[in-house]
Amino acid sequence: METYHKNRQVSLLFLYLCMCGAICKTIRYSVPEEKKSGSLVANVLKDLKVDVKELSARKVRLISKSSRQYFQLDSHSGNMVTKDKIDREVLCGQTDPCILLSEIVLENPLQLHRIEVQIEDVNDNAPKFSKSQFLFEISEQTPTNTRFPLERAQDSDKGENAVQNYTLSPNEHFRLDVQSHSDGSKYAELILEKPLDREETPQLFLILSVVDGGFPKRTGTAQIIIDILDANDNFPQFIQSTYKIKLPENIPLDSLVTKAEASDRDIGSYALITYSFSQVPDNELKLFRLNKDTGELTVVGPIDYEENNYFEMNIRATDGGGLSAYCKVIVEIEDRNDNAPEVTISSITSSLSEDSPPDTVVALFTVTDQDSGENGRTTCTININLPFVLKATENNYYQLLTQQPLDREKVSAYIITITATDRGSPRLTSTRMINVHIADVNDNPPVFQMSSYEMQLEENNIPGLLIGSVRATDLDMEQNAKVTYSLLPGKVGDDPTSSYISINFETGNLYVLRSLDYENMKEFRASVRALDSGSPPLSSEVIVQVLIVDENDNAPFILYPLQNSTSPSNDLVPRGSEAGYLVTKVVAVDRDSGQNSWLSYELLKATEPGLFTVGAQNGEVKTMRPVNKRDTFKQKLIVVVRDHGRPVQSTSATLSILLVEGFSDPYMKIMEMPKDEVVEEEDRSLTMYLIICLAAISFIFLLSLVVFIGIKIQKQKKFIGNYNSAPNFPAGSNFQGNHVDSSTGPPSQAYNYEARASVSEDSAPRSGGPGCTVNQATGAIVNSGQNDWLSYQ
Numbered sequence: 001m002e003t004y005h006k007n008r009q010v011s012l013l014f015l016y017l018c019m020c021g022a023i024c025k026t027i028r029y030s031v032p033e034e035k036k037s038g039s040l041v042a043n044v045l046k047d048l049k050v051d052v053k054e055l056s057a058r059k060v061r062l063i064s065k066s067s068r069q070y071f072q073l074d075s076h077s078g079n080m081v082t083k084d085k086i087d088r089e090v091l092c093g094q095t096d097p098c099i100l101l102s103e104i105v106l107e108n109p110l111q112l113h114r115i116e117v118q119i120e121d122v123n124d125n126a127p128k129f130s131k132s133q134f135l136f137e138i139s140e141q142t143p144t145n146t147r148f149p150l151e152r153a154q155d156s157d158k159g160e161n162a163v164q165n166y167t168l169s170p171n172e173h174f175r176l177d178v179q180s181h182s183d184g185s186k187y188a189e190l191i192l193e194k195p196l197d198r199e200e201t202p203q204l205f206l207i208l209s210v211v212d213g214g215f216p217k218r219t220g221t222a223q224i225i226i227d228i229l230d231a232n233d234n235f236p237q238f239i240q241s242t243y244k245i246k247l248p249e250n251i252p253l254d255s256l257v258t259k260a261e262a263s264d265r266d267i268g269s270y271a272l273i274t275y276s277f278s279q280v281p282d283n284e285l286k287l288f289r290l291n292k293d294t295g296e297l298t299v300v301g302p303i304d305y306e307e308n309n310y311f312e313m314n315i316r317a318t319d320g321g322g323l324s325a326y327c328k329v330i331v332e333i334e335d336r337n338d339n340a341p342e343v344t345i346s347s348i349t350s351s352l353s354e355d356s357p358p359d360t361v362v363a364l365f366t367v368t369d370q371d372s373g374e375n376g377r378t379t380c381t382i383n384i385n386l387p388f389v390l391k392a393t394e395n396n397y398y399q400l401l402t403q404q405p406l407d408r409e410k411v412s413a414y415i416i417t418i419t420a421t422d423r424g425s426p427r428l429t430s431t432r433m434i435n436v437h438i439a440d441v442n443d444n445p446p447v448f449q450m451s452s453y454e455m456q457l458e459e460n461n462i463p464g465l466l467i468g469s470v471r472a473t474d475l476d477m478e479q480n481a482k483v484t485y486s487l488l489p490g491k492v493g494d495d496p497t498s499s500y501i502s503i504n505f506e507t508g509n510l511y512v513l514r515s516l517d518y519e520n521m522k523e524f525r526a527s528v529r530a531l532d533s534g535s536p537p538l539s540s541e542v543i544v545q546v547l548i549v550d551e552n553d554n555a556p557f558i559l560y561p562l563q564n565s566t567s568p569s570n571d572l573v574p575r576g577s578e579a580g581y582l583v584t585k586v587v588a589v590d591r592d593s594g595q596n597s598w599l600s601y602e603l604l605k606a607t608e609p610g611l612f613t614v615g616a617q618n619g620e621v622k623t624m625r626p627v628n629k630r631d632t633f634k635q636k637l638i639v640v641v642r643d644h645g646r647p648v649q650s651t652s653a654t655l656s657i658l659l660v661e662g663f664s665d666p667y668m669k670i671m672e673m674p675k676d677e678v679v680e681e682e683d684r685s686l687t688m689y690l691i692i693c694l695a696a697i698s699f700i701f702l703l704s705l706v707v708f709i710g711i712k713i714q715k716q717k718k719f720i721g722n723y724n725s726a727p728n729f730p731a732g733s734n735f736q737g738n739h740v741d742s743s744t745g746p747p748s749q750a751y752n753y754e755a756r757a758s759v760s761e762d763s764a765p766r767s768g769g770p771g772c773t774v775n776q777a778t779g780a781i782v783n784s785g786q787n788d789w790l791s792y793q
Contacts, residue, residue: 014703026114027104030078033088033119036079041071041117044104046080048113048561052078058106058393062115063346063367065101071117073104080115088119089156096121096158096629103395104348105364112394123214126401127155127163129222134208136190136224137322139232140198147177147448148190149314149326151279155221160213162186169207170787174226176208187279198228232321234269236262249305249336257288260295268694270318278314278326288331290315297329306370309333337424342368343432346397353439354408362388363400367420375424383417399448400434408438409475428573442480442534446472448542448594458549467501470508470542472530480534488527488541495527501546510544519591550598552645558653560587564707570656573635577627583612586619586653588641596645604652605638612657614639623654633659683764 029042045051050058056073062073062080070081092098098119104110129151136148155162166188168176173194179187188208204226243258264271275295287301288311295315312330318324348363368378380398382390387404400416416434421427431739448470455468474481485508490497502511508528524546531539561584571584590597601619606612609629613624618762621637635657642650 007150007700009256010229026116026117028118028593030118030120031086032122033086034122034124034667035082035086037084039596041080041082043078044073044080044113044115046292047275048078048104048106050106055106058108058111059374061105063105065103073100081228086119086453087109088121088158089125089211091119092154094158098158099167099629102552106713110393110397110399112397116396120157121161123157123161123212123216125156125161126218127153127210127212128220129210131222131468133223133225135227137227137229137318138192138196139321139323140196140227141231141233141321142192142196142600144192144195146192148192148324149278150188150190150208150224152187153222154184154281155212157212157214157425163210164213167211168224169209171204171206173201173204175205195304196228198230200230204228209469226737227322229322232266232317232319234265234270234321235323236264236273236317236319236325238262238317238325241327243327245331246334247299247303247331248340251299251303253299253301255299255482257297257331258329259300260290260297260315260317260327260329260615262295262327264323266321267318270323270717272320273317274316274631276439278316280313283308284311284313287311288313303333304338305333305335305372309335315404322742335375337371337422337426337428338640341378341420341422342370343380343418343420343430344368345432345434346482348434350435351437352402354406355440355441355443356402356406358400358402358404361399362402362416362436363411363433365398365418366396368396369422371424372680375422377423378420378638379578380418380420384421386414386416388414388416406438408440408477409444411438412477413437435595439478440477442476442532442536442538444480445476445538445540446474446483446530447534448472448530450542453543454547455544456549456768457512458517459516459551460553461512461515462535463512463514465512467510467512467546468544469510469585470503470528470530471546472508472540474532475549476532476534480532482533482543483530484533486529486531488544490525490527492524492526497524500524500546501526503528511761512546516548518548518593519554523546523547550593550596552592552643552647552649554591554596554647555651556588556590556599556641556643558586558588558641558651560585561653561655562703562707565652570634570658572658572660573623573627575629575631575659575661577623579623579625581623581627581791583621583623584655586621586639588616588619588651588653590643592643593644596643598644600642600644602640602642603637606634607632607635607637611635612637621657627659631659635659685733 012435014384027044027047027669029038031041036189046054048055055078058074060075062069062071064070070083070086071080073080088098091100098121100117100119102115104115104116105112131151134151138148142719150166163186165203166176166178166186168174168188168190173192173196174190175190175193177189179189181187191670204224206224206226207221208224209219209221211217217332239261243620244262244715245258247255247257260275262275264273272429274292275290276292277290287299287573289298289300291298295317297313310330313329313331315327315329316324317327329348344366346366348365349361352360352362367378369381378396380390380392382388382400385401389401389403391399391401393399400418414436416436418434419429420431420433421429449472450470452468453468457465457467470485472483472485474483485503486505487498487501487503496786500513502513504511506559506733508530510526510528524542526544526546527541528544529539529541531537533637543767573581573583585599588599588601590599599619600616601614602616603614610624612621612630612635614621614637619639619641637655637657638720639653640650642651
């Protein structure tokens with residue numbers, strides 16, 4: 001039976017090798033065991049049909065199909081050498097032939113070559129018996145030619161190096177017959193040739209020798225002690241000579257395999273039968289136990305189909321008289337799906353660039369299952385919704401490939417679960433985790449937090465002041481996400497932008513480089529670029545608008561009446577004027593804006609308090625009561641103009657008012673006079689008016705010329721003060737500043753003023769007398785013909 005089992009194993013191995021040859025090329029080598037590490041097995045260049053350069057360029061790899069790597073391949077020479085010393089007996093035990101399977105993997109293109117290395121046996125083990133002495137109790141009535149099987153010697157070597165012959169020391173009663181099992185192993189039986197006589201020889205001592213066929217030959221010996229028993233003429237008899245049992249692997253311990261039953265026709269002690277193993281290897285004794293009293297065979301060790309699927313045991317039944325009978329128990333192990341598939345990674349790319357094209361190889365792995373049949377067939381999958389796909393190749397190899405474009409900014413790493421499932425019942429599954437990190441590529445430009453920035457800066461600032469910052473973020477990482485900032489070339493007026501503002505290239509902080517004046521500049525713009533440090537670098541731009549915030553740094557300026565005149569004009573008020581009589585109007589402006597330019601008027605000081613009042617919002621000077629003859633002829637008023645800024649700025653205007661007699665009704669007095677007197681008085685009055693107008697026009701023209709020249713000089717020197725002179729009153733153009741004209745808010749930019757010209761009581765009628773007007777551009781008083789009203793705009 002052992003021979004049958006051995007042949008069956010060889011046939012299965014041959015069938016497996018033929019199937020493999022259909023899908024991949026098989027290369028076979030052989031090497032004797034016990035070769036030292038580094039011994040040459042073969043050079044694979046010729047068998048692979050490649051040269052040394054191609055072997056290295058195609059990343060050749062030698063992959064062992066066992067858990068341990070026994071060989072290694074030199075990619076520079078093509079030599080396959082032993083990695084460690086190989087002991088065939090430890091590696092394969094009694095399996096013959098002893099073959100180590102490996103695979104040579106060539107990439108670009110992928111090519112697999114199956115390598116079979118047969119480990120050749122050398123005679124490094126001597127045959128030996130399990131015991132140094134064997135005791136036989138043989139009845140003296142044993143007939144001649146009775147056979148007594150002897151326990152076979154164990155030799156770890158195989159083939160010719162295994163046990164080849166047994167010899168027995170010379171004696172007159174027994175001879176030795178050497179037989180072979182079905183697996184070709186040798187065993188010996190004692191054959192009784194001459195009847196025994198206990199009275200002549202109660203005990204025999206024989207030497208059993210065993211020799212193998214190696215070179216040099218190795219031998220082992222054991223002593224056979226034969227006790228001659230008294231008469232027992234009946235042998236035990238088994239019910240069956242052979243028991244054939246089928247057991248599933250992984251059967252529970254202490255399970256009953258079979259019961260070997262024998263009977264003896266004798267009675268008494270000769271009929272008492274005990275059971276024992278005969279010629280059973282040590283490894284089987286660890287798996288099975290025989291009850292010596294009942295003959296029950298039970299399982300005491302784990303039964304694994306993948307380790308051994310066939311057992312053959314001899315059971316001896318011995319009666320009380322020492323007579324024995326033998327039977328054979330054959331146990332065949334049935335495979336069960338008790339091995340989950342195994343995933344073995346051959347190569348893996350742990351870091352993958354996000355711009356990797358589709359079909360990029362991420363990992364190469366194999367899936368194996370130690371079970372047989374459907375239990376050993378496997379399928380392989382990965383978790384869904386991933387940009388990867390599995391591609392099956394030859395001999396249970398799989399490639400993990402990229403399927404879709406990768407984006408590190410969306411997913412920076414993948415945990416890929418490889419699930420291998422067999423087709424057994426129940427199905428078994430195993431998993432293997434692969435971590436793939438996505439390497440960053442500079443594919444994202446910096447993005448500013450805002451589409452545009454607006455920053456405010458108070459005027460009269462300190463140079464170097466921080467006015468704000470811009471921030472840009474980059475979805476990339478590390479160097480690709482490191483952002484620097486810079487100003488783009490540009491102009492603010494006639495000057496470059498870089499003379500007004502600077503930026504910290506690391507933080508994006510913006511600093512003003514000069515002190516700014518709201519009255520000269522309300523705002524300016526700058527362009528900022530954010531540049532990452534990738535290759536090639538990417539950038540983005542943003543507009544920064546800087547608004548200058550007004551401060552109350554300008555005091556109100558008096559437009560009318562002018563305060564820098566060497567001979568200030570006097571306003572005329574007729575005595576007898578009623579309360580609410582409009583005397584004049586103080587007009588002021590403020591170069592500031594907003595609340596800082598809102599003006600209010602207040603009468604600070606007067607010659608006669610209570611006679612005049614000033615409108616808080618419009619600056620109109622009016623009488624509070626009728627003017628009488630007791631009031632002083634010359635009145636002096638001081639009007640204070642204040643803005644609403646913080647702190648409050650103010651300035652004052654001094655008004656000179658003359659109270660004249662009869663100024664309000666000159667026409668009526670002229671009508672009462674005789675005609676001759678009227679003509680004479682009219683000529684006199686006309687002459688006086690002409691003189692006054694010419695003098696006033698000349699004075700105002702000279703004054704305006706001086707003011708105009710002074711303003712030009714101040715502008716050229718770029719003098720900025722609190723209105724020490726009149727720079728805010730431009731000559732030659734309409735003034736565009738802000739000033740107050742009514743109580744409802746800031747007034748419009750142009751005003752009309754009217755003032756009566758000073759005339760005597762004998763002046764001509766209003767319809768025929770000469771008049772003066774104030775030039776709207778220069779402020780000069782000129783002759784206006786028959787009208788006696790002054791117009792100022």
